Structure formats: structure tokens, C-alpha cells
Amino acid sequence: MNSVVITGVSSGIGYNATEILCQSGYRVYGSVRNEEDAGTLLKKYPGNFIPLIFDVRDEPAIEKAASFVKDDLSKNNHNLVGLVNNAGIALGGPFKHLDTETFRTQLEINVLGVVSVTRNFLELLGAYKGSENPGKIIMISSVSGHRAYPYMSPYSASKFALEGMSDSLRRELIMYGIDVILIEPGPVKSEIWSKAPDIDNNPFIGTDYEESLRTFYSEVFGKANDALDTDIIGNAIKNIFENPAPKTRYVYTKNKFKEFTLPGILPDRTLDRLMAKRLKIKKSD
DSSP: OEEEEESOOSSHHHHHHHHHHHHTTOEEEEEESSGGGGHHHHHHOTTTEEEEEOOTTOHHHHHHHHHHHHHHHHHHTOEEEEEEEOOOOOOOOOGGGOOHHHHHHHHIIIIIHHHHHHHHHTGGGTOSTTOSSOOEEEEEOOGGGTSOOTTOHHHHHHHHHHHHHHHHHHHHGGGTTOEEEEEEESSBOSTHHHHSOOGGGOTTTTSTTHHHHHHHHHHHHHHHTTOBOHHHHHHHHHHHHHOSSOOSEEEEOTTHIIIIIHHHHSOHHHHHHHHHHHTTOOOOO
């Protein structure tokens, strides 16, 4: 039986990918931060889902999970064919009003968490001489790893870092035949939208950015209502594992030309002016 490790499976993309892979006969080791978060998946897929309890910031817990997976794979004579680095958070706000701790938390989870998990599972994926069945590493990035939007500087910084690290890692792992593939979604239906504070409870209301933030919220949550279904990303993950020659990156977003392609073509200053107009960011008097 082919086995994969997926981080952050309690909801959203991770949960959906776990369901799709379990239904397709994979054995999924899925990370959650507590046992309660694993309950539903354990009940639905008792023979295919194995919970791993760790926070991606907890290196000793990750090491313990990797040791468990190694022993379990050996006992069942299974191969680890893939790792999906999915766990992450999105923090934002006007840079002027964000503290350093916000950036630290964002980067610890979205970047250093990926570093810790990947390092601990590399050998199980075949990062050693003579490996016969090298696996794949899938990084769940974002269109924000290419297109930087106002009020998203912590999140964009984390995803730009993930993109660069992934490209570097993919070239290093040619030695072992391990591939690294990026999935770059736009807005995806998940609990992240319901967890966001109401605009009137936003801590940045009352600052110079209030009018612009209200416009930003209206636009972002308007997109949330038309966000991608998580099964689009879940099926993409499955297809990548089963494709012997996948592309290095896959972009999934609605209105792809407007939201992704065109901003990459326009000169920076032109894009600055368009975004400022769109979000009502005006030069103060």
C-alpha cells in the first residue's frame, strides 16, 4: 500500500486530500494538533488513516512522529510515496500597525514548520544513495507567493519564501530522484473565512487605513463566496502522486488571467496604481 504524510488535516485542503487519498486506497499519516481533530477521519477511514499529533513548530514532536512512521512503514512493508506540506495560517494587516511577533508566528508556521517537517521525513522519502522508490514532496503555496497584495505582507512573505526554498530544494534532490511540486491556489473554501474577525472588530479600524480596509474586506470576502472547492486541490494532489512526470507548479484560481497572469505582465508601478485605486489607498494630505 502506498503511504503519504499530510500536515494539517483537521479541515480544508488537508482534510479533503486525506479523504480523496484514503478512498483511493492510500494510507495517510495526517498531522493534527490534538486527538479530537482526528476523530472524524479515524471513524470514516479506520484502516487507511493514521493520526500524527504534532504542531509544526514542535520539532521534538515531529521527530517522534517521523520515527513512528518509519517503524509503521517497516512493519507493514509499505513505501512512503509522498509528503504534503499543507499546514499553514494567514496573518495580515497594515504593515505600519503589525508587530514583529505577527511576522515571527507567520514564518514559524508557514516556512520553518515546512523546514522541520521536510527534514524529518526526507530519508523516508528516499533521500539516500541507492534509494529505489523516491517519493514526491508537494508544497501547498499560494498565488500570494507570486503576487503581493496590500495588507498581506506576513502571508506573502511566507509564501514567497516557500516558493524559493522549494525551487532550491527540488534541484538539490535531483541527486535522489525526489521531486518537489508547488500547488498555488487562490481563495479556497475553508474555515479560515469564518475565523476571520468581523470588519467592525478589526483592530485596524480607526487607523488611516480604515476606508481602504473596508474595501479590502468587501473584496476578499466577496471572493470567499466564490472560492475554489477543496476537492479541486485534493484531486490535484492525488493526480500529482500518480503522474510520473508532473509539472513543477500548478496554479488554481478563478479569473486566472485577471488575478494571476495579468499582474505578472504589468509593470510594477502600473500595478501599484491599479491596486491603490481598487482598494482606495490614497496619498494623505
